[in-house]
Amino acid sequence: MLLLGIYFPSVTGIMAGSNRSGDLTNPQKSIPMGTILAITMTSLVYLSSPLLFAAICDGSVMRDKFGESYGGILLVAAFAWPHFWVILIGSCLSTIGAGLQSLTGAPRLLQAIAQDNVMPFLDVFKVITKRGEPLRAQLLCYGIAQLGILIASIDYLTPLITMFFLMCYGFVNLATMLNGFLKEPSWRPRFRFYHWFLSFVGLCLCIALMFISSWYYTIVAWALAFAIYKYIEFRGASKEWGDATRGLQMSTAKEAILKLGNKPIHTKNWRPQILVYLPLDENFQARHDRLLDLVYQLKAGHGLTLVASILEGDIIDRRNDMIAAKAHLSDLIQEHRIKGLAEVLVASTIDEGMKNMAQCAGLGNLRHNTLMVSYPEDWRVDCKSSGSKLSKFISTLRAAQACDIAMLVPKGIDSFPLSKGNQMIGNVDVWCIVHDGGLLLLTSYLLMRNRVWRKCHLRIFVVATEEDDIVNLKKDMTKFLYDLRINASVEVVAMSTADISAYVAQRTASIEQRRALLMQMKISTVEARCDPQLIVDQHRKPSSADINPADIVKSNCSIDSHKLLPAISATSTESSDQSPDHATNVTNTSSSDSASKEDTKPSNLKPDTESNDKPISNHSHHCTVSFATGSNVAVSESDKSTNPKENDANSELNRGINEFTFSPSNPLTKLVQKAAREAGSKEEHLLNKAHPGRITRTQRRLHCAVRLNELLRTHSSESDLVIVNMPGPSRTLGSEYYYMDYIETLTDGLPRILLVRGTGREVITAFSE
Structure with a gap:
């Protein structure tokens, strides 16, 4: 094996023409022809030599390494004609010629690399003389050659040289194979008689010969090549040559994107x-x-x-x-x-x-x-x-919201810690007012894996209504977080539905989406218990199963009318005569706190507003109020005012309210009036003009935000970060100011808060397989 490493450098002259490509008149024609002729002549001479020696010499003599059996002279010189000095002089001239060829080719290659600024530390060698000679590169190559001579043993030096020659040939084959296989548009060689598989075979042979010659030299050579590659990658080359590996990356990325598809x-x-x-x-x-x-x-x-x-x-x-x-x-x-x-x-x-x-x-x-x-x-x-x-x-x-994209809105971004700053050691509080598909939990988990937040304690605050089974809800949510492998403590905070009215529509609209997703994923009953919103709904009175799915699809909102809209009454006969396209009915179930509410009977209801063949309980009553969008929503009959005129006024007023409770019912703002007129909302404009003094709806909305803010400040005022649901904006024109006012009131007094709004799609699961 050692003889292979010693013998191989003798046949490496085939790249001499490529090394001097800059001095050729027509390199595209000369290099292919000259390389093929060099390979042919070299192969003919060196493959015939073993056969000729075997024909004239005994095997035992050829295995005499130091020539002691024939006086210590060269065996090939002993058979020379007419004298053995012919071989000695020829060997000396051949060695000098190969040395000069390497001494002229290697410096020019080094100077070209330095001139291209591939490796910045080689800039000193890009200088040439007036005659165009890379003198500094020649001196460097001369010094390296002298170090090789000082080793004083060709047997130790030639295997190392073999490694670099084989690596050079291997990378040439690799580049040809990649370009031929990928069929890059820029790959247009004039020499057509090639195939990428032949280059692949050549690459495999080069690697095999490296390990056959010397496995430890192979490791050293590949380590040096890898170090040079990483250095170039780290410093960055000033010129981009469009290497074949970049084409391979592009093809791989394209195939990966196509395989992902649109599923x-x-x-x-x-x-x-x-x-x-x-x-x-x-x-x-x-x-x-x-x-x-x-x-x-x-x-x-x-x-x-x-x-x-x-x-x-x-x-x-x-x-x-x-x-x-x-x-x-x-x-x-x-x-x-x-x-x-x-x-x-x-x-x-x-x-x-x-x-x-x-x-x-x-x-x-x-x-x-x-x-x-x-x-x-x-x-x-x-x-x-x-x-x-x-x-x-x-x-x-x-x-x-229209593109189904989740939102991350940091409030007070200038107070957020730097990535290279000090670690936070306080609490990270997550307020799950409504389940958004798990984005709140996933966001907090990803933050906790970073160095900045790693030492913080994660607390999950689950918002439940006053009628929920809080004890069992906390137990099940703790088990759910354990199944998710998230280390956090759970706190359940009870609030009335009116206090979270801005989130009610988002909560209810996603019920059917989650159920459909679980059915699509073919989740079993046991696995379905790991859905966080289903855990909350399980302990809610009434549960989400009591809600008519058809009503959810029609209205896209669920309103506890007893607590959310105490001043809303049934609409007049004119509003109930609207076209079917603008009518929407929702059944609301609420628990009564007094016997008087149980005895209340519905009145002035049209038959088509009731659910199909379903009895109405004493706690569930149907009546219709008209929203600004033209849709109708059923509210509790017990919330009706006893004054018919006030009922009519409130009914007209409620037309300015949208499902998120952010629509302007206050006509005092000129911005609202202008927006209403520009949108062509003649009905809302006339309504605001008819009732210029009603501001109770805005006050009620701010009261909800104040109540939420009180709980946030009570539990999380000292926390390093608060992550909370962000209600979606209304589509009603002119409600922007009230929406932002709600957010400001909700987050008042919290210096560092992250508002999160998911799309309702599940993004976290307890099952990894």
Whole structure:
């Protein structure tokens, strides 16, 4: 095996022409022809030599390594004609020629590598003389050759040289194989007589010969090659040559995306693919770069991150600005060590850009499912203008809701810890006001895996109604977190349905979605118990099973009318005569606290508002109120006022209320009146004009937010981070101010809070197989 390593360097002259490609007149023609001729002549000479020696010499003599049997002279010189000095002189000249060839080819190759700035520390060797000779590279190669001579043993030196020659040939075969197999458009060789499989065979032979010659030299050679590769990757080459491995990565990525297809991602494989909107100022500096620190702290999700910004204007005029902004975002991504991409979109307005970004970002199942934006702290400034921060933020929320994208909105982002900052040691509180598919739990779990939050204690606050079985609910939720393998303590907080009215629609609309998902996944009864919302519904009185699914589909909301709308009464005969397309009926079941409510009887009800062939209990009554959207919702008969005129007024007033209780019923704000007129809502405009003094609905909404805020501040005022559900914005025009006022009241006094709004899709499961 050692003889193979000694003998192989003698046949390495086939690459001499390639090493001097810069000096050739027509390298595309000369290199293929010259290489083929060199391989042919070298193979003919060196393959015939063993046969000729075997024909004229005995085997025992050939195995005499030091030539003691024939006086210590060269065996080939002993058979030379006319004298043995012919072989000695020829061997000397051949050795000198090979040395000179290496001494001229290697320095030029080194100088070319330095000139391309592939490895920055070689810049000193790119200097050439006036005659075009790489003198510094020649001196370096001469020094390396002298070190080889000082070893004074060819047997130890030639195996190492063999390793590098074989690696060179192996990588040439590898590059040819990859380009031929991938069929890159740029791969257009003039020499057509080749096949990628032949190059693959050559690569395998080179690796095999390396281990046959010397396995430990092979390991050393591959270690050096890997170190050089990682150095180039770390420092980055100034020129991009489009290597074959990049083509392999592109082909692999394309095939992976196509295999994923458009099928829904299973809950076990769901991960947050975060789209981060990072606004830039006029100098392309990030306004809230702490968002990137928060994204880095969520890196345990291993999702694709896209950091995007939007420039107002036209792409033709702002092309250079877009390139500069994208370069700055890329620098920020590297600075914050985020594994993600940067993108800049030019649109006529920020609102339009966010809508386009939410719809088009990503490819296939790599499309982004989570949007992160910072909370506009100064949203009250110039809130009446169409381009205000208030309108931009609400437009973003609505676009995400329309595209089924979850939302992460950090409030007080400047107070969030840096990724390289000190570790937090307090509590991380998660307030599950409504189950959003598990995004709250998943977000808190990913944060807890980061170094910054690792030492914090995770607390889960489950919001239940006053009628729920709190003891068993806490027990089951603790078991559920144990099955999820999440270490956290559970606290159950009882609240009235009116206090969480902003979340009622989201809670009820997702009931059928979760049931359908469990049926689609073919989950068994035992496994279904691990659904968190089903655990809450199991201990709710009445349970979610008592709700008519058809009513849920029709209304997309569930309202405890006894507590949420105590002042709402039945509509007049005119409102009940609306077309079927605008009529929606919901049965609400509420427990009565007094005998007088049990004895209350429904009146002024049309037959078609009752459920089909179902008896109505003393606690469930049907009556219809008209919303601004034209739909009708049943409310408790016990909530009716005894004054018929007040009932009519309240019924008309309720038309300005939407399912999230954020619609403006207060006509004192000119913004509401203007929005109503611009939207063509003639009915709401006339209603506001007819009742200029009713402000009780806004006060009731703020009271709900105040009650929630009191509980948040009581339990979580000292916590390092509070994660809470964010109610969805209303689609009713003019409700933006009231929605933001609700959020402000809800989060008042909490310096660091993360608002989370899921899509209702399950994103976390206890089963890993």
